[in-house]
Amino acid sequence: xxxxxxxxxxxxxxxxxxxxxxxxxxxxxxxxERQLLIATVRMVVQLSAVGAVxxxxxxxxxxxxxxxxxxxxxxxxxxxxxxxxxxxxxxxWGYGLGTATMxxxxxxxxxxALLGSIQPExxxxxxxxxxxxxxVLGNAMTGISLGLDTxxxxxxxxxxxxxxxxxxxxxxxxxxxxxxxxxxxxGFMPMINAMAAAGVVSLPGMMTGQILAxxxxxxxxxxxxxxxxxxxxxxxxxxxxxxxxxxxxLTDHRHRLRTDxxxxxx
Amino acid sequence: xxxxxxxxxxxxxxxxxxxxxxxxxxxLRGPSGAGKSLLLRAIADLDPHEGEVWFDGVAQSETxxxxxxxxxxxxxxEAAWWDDCVGPHFxxxxxxxxxxxxLDLPKDCMTWQVARLSTGEKQRLxxxxxxxxxxxxxxxxxxxxxxxxxxxxxxxxxxRSLRDDGAAIxxxxxxDAQANRLADRRYAMETGRLKAAV
Numbered sequence: 136x137x138x139x140x141x142x143x144x145x146x147x148x149x150x151x152x153x154x155x156x157x158x159x160x161x162x163x164x165x166x167x168e169r170q171l172l173i174a175t176v177r178m179v180v181q182l183s184a185v186g187a188v189x190x191x192x193x194x195x196x197x198x199x200x201x202x203x204x205x206x207x208x209x210x211x212x213x214x215x216x217x218x219x220x221x222x223x224x225x226x227x228w229g230y231g232l233g234t235a236t237m238x239x240x241x242x243x244x245x246x247x248a249l250l251g252s253i254q255p256e257x258x259x260x261x262x263x264x265x266x267x268x269x270x271v272l273g274n275a276m277t278g279i280s281l282g283l284d285t286x287x288x289x290x291x292x293x294x295x296x297x298x299x300x301x302x303x304x305x306x307x308x309x310x311x312x313x314x315x316x317x318x319x320x321x322g323f324m325p326m327i328n329a330m331a332a333a334g335v336v337s338l339p340g341m342m343t344g345q346i347l348a349x350x351x352x353x354x355x356x357x358x359x360x361x362x363x364x365x366x367x368x369x370x371x372x373x374x375x376x377x378x379x380x381x382x383x384x385l386t387d388h389r390h391r392l393r394t395d396x397x398x399x400x401x
Numbered sequence: 402x403x404x405x406x407x408x409x410x411x412x413x414x415x416x417x418x419x420x421x422x423x424x425x426x427x428x429l430r431g432p433s434g435a436g437k438s439l440l441l442r443a444i445a446d447l448d449p450h451e452g453e454v455w456f457d458g459v460a461q462s463e464t465x466x467x468x469x470x471x472x473x474x475x476x477x478x479e480a481a482w483w484d485d486c487v488g489p490h491f492x493x494x495x496x497x498x499x500x501x502x503x504l505d506l507p508k509d510c511m512t513w514q515v516a517r518l519s520t521g522e523k524q525r526l527x528x529x530x531x532x533x534x535x536x537x538x539x540x541x542x543x544x545x546x547x548x549x550x551x552x553x554x555x556x557x558x559x560x561r562s563l564r565d566d567g568a569a570i571x572x573x574x575x576x577d578a579q580a581n582r583l584a585d586r587r588y589a590m591e592t593g594r595l596k597a598a599v
Contacts, residue, residue: 295481302445303531304471313483389446390466
């Protein structure tokens, strides 16, 4: 592979544009320069740190360390799901439902890919397992947090209509069906958009990275397709479990709507 | 065939008990905020509560929620809608059209958009939707509050005919006159406590 290696100065050169945006903001009093600075510094620190961690992890290539890394990723993503919800389920459900369904979906899909398609040696090789798990996890996280947020918001907003259906003899899932459909649609939206744009409007980030790193485009495309299928699978599986679980928790065994199980709105 | 509630208790209601036989109308009166609507919700099993309700000898807790509510039907004061059009809210359009005429609603009301309904039309259509399949028990929360006198009379006529067909009806009303016209038995509620009134 003929990778063109990047030095710190190469990166510094292109970061000029970020600097330029900041200066423009300052000059025109747009007020985004502070946020831009913080986000940029944060990104540089996070990525440099993860680069160091991955280098270490790849050199050790041990199962316990790989699992530990995956656990840390899961905990961060779970917190992110809970934080992004306007009204979340109260108590452990608020953190647990999103984290559990996301982990279940991402782990299942990653395991199938490692065992079935990629088959690295050893199977848990962090060079494959961690980036794959991360991509799948990140997308499942976005889908599930959007889905759960939509579901709980709709349950509160549409409460009179949902309770009317219940009063007319509907079961809990019949009464919540419109809210669940809306949640599934919203959760899938970013994925559908990404698929529609892939290759025509935008070259997916991973594929671009691989091509720039010297991989033949056809090979990069195959990897990208693999990733896309995994991401769609994990998002769909996780979203479905999360929305079903959320609807379950928002109602009780007597098929009553229980919006009292939501924490106060943020 | 009678509706019996014993010891209904929630955070607002205290030990509420009542009895309405089939073919009778019980009126429930009391100041706003006394808990009348919450009692109706508990009887329909829409809120968690202590105490038990029986209809026709079968306890609420021995029946599934949906099964119970197919017999014991709450008609809230404000009707809510889940579709843009009126028709999809009804089980049988033929039955609904036939009954709509009795409440001064034109035959084509099933094709109306919910967004253009007046308050009174919403109330009448919400009432129709709830009684369309002739549930055995009706819990009516101010069913004529948004109606003019004449339309209100038509709704009362339908309530009487449902009673004469054997339904047990519990009716929340703020109107003395309405209670006098319809009540076979009376209950009064104050700060979550229920008492039989003469």
